[in-house]
Amino acid sequence: MESVSQLIDEYDHVNEFIFYTATNIPGKGCDETLFDVQIASCCSCTDGCATTCSCLDCGNGELNYCNGLLVDSKLFSSSCGNGGCLVECGSRCLCEATKCENRVVQFGPVAGLNIESFAAKGFGVTSKKPLLKGQFVCEYAGEIIGEEEATKRRIGDNTNYIFTLNEYVGDQRVKTIVDATCIANIGRYINHSCDPNCVVIPVRVDSIVPRLCIFSLKDIGIGEEITYKYGDIDHHGQENVDLGKLKACLCGSDKCAKYLPFNS
Numbered sequence: 001m002e003s004v005s006q007l008i009d010e011y012d013h014v015n016e017f018i019f020y021t022a023t024n025i026p027g028k029g030c031d032e033t034l035f036d037v038q039i040a041s042c043c044s045c046t047d048g049c050a051t052t053c054s055c056l057d058c059g060n061g062e063l064n065y066c067n068g069l070l071v072d073s074k075l076f077s078s079s080c081g082n083g084g085c086l087v088e089c090g091s092r093c094l095c096e097a098t099k100c101e102n103r104v105v106q107f108g109p110v111a112g113l114n115i116e117s118f119a120a121k122g123f124g125v126t127s128k129k130p131l132l133k134g135q136f137v138c139e140y141a142g143e144i145i146g147e148e149e150a151t152k153r154r155i156g157d158n159t160n161y162i163f164t165l166n167e168y169v170g171d172q173r174v175k176t177i178v179d180a181t182c183i184a185n186i187g188r189y190i191n192h193s194c195d196p197n198c199v200v201i202p203v204r205v206d207s208i209v210p211r212l213c214i215f216s217l218k219d220i221g222i223g224e225e226i227t228y229k230y231g232d233i234d235h236h237g238q239e240n241v242d243l244g245k246l247k248a249c250l251c252g253s254d255k256c257a258k259y260l261p262f263n264s
């Protein structure tokens, strides 16, 4: 456990054994070739992609962002990868990057994030500036690894930094497993809440490999803990879940399910 109670994500972790990465990188067991597969869309908009843009066709054609904030229809329907595909304009697009309304997460985390100690939960993240509903906070970035490798790495791991994103293409579940244990950004320090103020939404920029992007679900005040709901599978109502293997949740919300969600 790191010994410093506060830091800003200036691309240095306090623990020398954690290496900074701004976005996902290929790790053991993942299909590295996927990182080179480009998103099919590219636009040539001259209006700042403010009304229509062919890059929005991968979703429902509606704008992704309004004044830099994720629109409600995407914020509340795309929770943990169940919604349509959110694609930003990328390097092959001919629109002007600095004026394009469809580029947000590619510019990096919001300024002013803090890492603080939250007692038994360990470190957590707050903001030194108020955040608005729909604001991009940061990515959950790390190594993308294969399933077998994830199973190996989970063994004996008390503090878990492996996040599985499940996306559904028709009947098929497509998994993206990100391990932020050793290679990560500030997203690795965000704790779970059963009544979260943020959500993880997959966003694609250039590559078909998703970025796990954390957006605020509501306005968040200075110093308020930033949280999202881990995973998309609750143990509620499920049979054969060994509660002894689940970790107690200390989120303290009225809606607390008592255990951290099980996600695989």
Ligand SMILES: C[S@@+](CC[C@H](N)C(=O)[O-])C[C@H]1O[C@@H](n2cnc3c(N)ncnc32)[C@H](O)[C@@H]1O
Binding pocket: 120, 121, 122, 123, 124, 158, 159, 160, 161, 188, 189, 190, 191, 192, 193, 247, 248, 249, 250, 251, 260
């Ligand atoms: C991705 S890390 C979050 C950062 C972590 N607190 C730290 O100090 O590095 C996930 C781990 O944080 C802890 N954690 C996160 N949310 C929690 C919660 N609501 N209740 C208890 N522990 C929590 C658990 O140990 C969990 O495995």
